[in-house]
Amino acid sequence: MNDKPAATTDFRRQRSAGIVYIAIGAIVAVAIWYAVTHYAPPVPGTGSLAARMLFTLKCYGAAVLFTLVLGVEAIAHERLGSPAFDPLSGFETKRMQVNQRYLQNTLEQTVVFGAALFGLAAWCPTDTAMRAVEAAVLIWVLARWAFWIGYHHSAAGRGLGAAGMALAMILLIYDVARFGGELFGPVGAWTPVALFVAIEAFLFWATRARAAE
Numbered sequence: 001m002n003d004k005p006a007a008t009t010d011f012r013r014q015r016s017a018g019i020v021y022i023a024i025g026a027i028v029a030v031a032i033w034y035a036v037t038h039y040a041p042p043v044p045g046t047g048s049l050a051a052r053m054l055f056t057l058k059c060y061g062a063a064v065l066f067t068l069v070l071g072v073e074a075i076a077h078e079r080l081g082s083p084a085f086d087p088l089s090g091f092e093t094k095r096m097q098v099n100q101r102y103l104q105n106t107l108e109q110t111v112v113f114g115a116a117l118f119g120l121a122a123w124c125p126t127d128t129a130m131r132a133v134e135a136a137v138l139i140w141v142l143a144r145w146a147f148w149i150g151y152h153h154s155a156a157g158r159g160l161g162a163a164g165m166a167l168a169m170i171l172l173i174y175d176v177a178r179f180g181g182e183l184f185g186p187v188g189a190w191t192p193v194a195l196f197v198a199i200e201a202f203l204f205w206a207t208r209a210r211a212a213e
Helices: 003-039 049-080 094-122 131-153 156-211
Strands: none
Touching: 003 131, 003 156, 049 094, 049 131, 094 131, 094 156, 131 156
16 A cells, blocks of 8 residues: 555655766767767868768768677676576566666667768768767767666666767757748747657656646
């Protein structure tokens, strides 16, 4: 009979800790973005759109290797050295469960980040502006690692990687706004932003209303 209050208390404690981790990750991400976009050397030879896309493809490949592929390898090694070698045996350690969730989440985020990154490169017409692509990749990879390591520590600890997810979302919104502005001017730029924010607000409201039931 008392399980629900205890679960609610634990959820609130985890959420409070998660908010702290998210704040820490955000501060670090902002610092990295500022440092790279202001002090890193300009990216040479990226004056044309084709050159920018090629450079971004190389950066994206490195990001996939050091995030998604490492997740695949972590699970493969776990299976190779345990009864989980047979995926149908039902054998799972907590470490494998966390690694599987990291892999699934990273697969989802890799798609979002890829679209955001190539869109960002399209709006960076100079060698200096292309430093934003480098900053985005660095932050996203480090955030994925922080998410992974933090998740192994606790559920709240994965909040350390939230900055990477937020960055991809912000960049994608920026890309769509710029695209809309190209097509329809200021109205085209602000309409998709307003629509996305409205849907997000509805999702927050709907989730809170259901949790209160």
